[in-house]
Amino acid sequence: LYLHIDPQSRIPPCPNYERGFCRLGPDCPKRHVRRTMCELYLSGFCPKGRECPNVHPKWSYTESIRIRAKGEK
Amino acid sequence: PITQVDLDSLEDKPWRKPGADITDYFNYGFDEFSWTTYCLRQDKLRDEYDTNKLRTQMMQ
């Protein structure tokens, strides 16, 4: 049974890419799944929650998902 | 397109249920209180903009 599972699906999804950006791009060892963000959630609130067909990406303050700012190394 | 949902228009508030994760519903760290405040301020900005636009048009 397990032989039929796509080997790709065993690679965990990349949490940075799930947030929106991963600086490793194609070199990332984790899976980058292209998805669509919910417009309402982007504006701030969507009443559908987990039932929404589009993604409500979770945010957390992480340096690794920032594009380098002025003066930063 | 509708970009803001009025919380008062919703009969069901599933994020209030025990075990619910508010971040499934609200982005940017909003909760009911801060989201309402934000919407009111947005409306205010739009109203001011519309009023100014109207004023300019009327003076022409």
Place this chain on the structure above:
Amino acid sequence: PITQVDLDSLEDKPWRKPGADITDYFNYGFDEFSWTTYCLRQDKLRDEYDTNKLRTQMMQ
């Protein structure tokens, strides 16, 4: 939190290289500009609409 972002200061923009696929780096149709705007919006709204902060402001 970062308030000023200068995209040109980023030396390595691998998604700009010939043959690169921007969707390998950015999800949800973001590009470097919209992504930066989104990050700044997260910072700004989380700071401005912090419920404790709002309540303190109202009590003043």
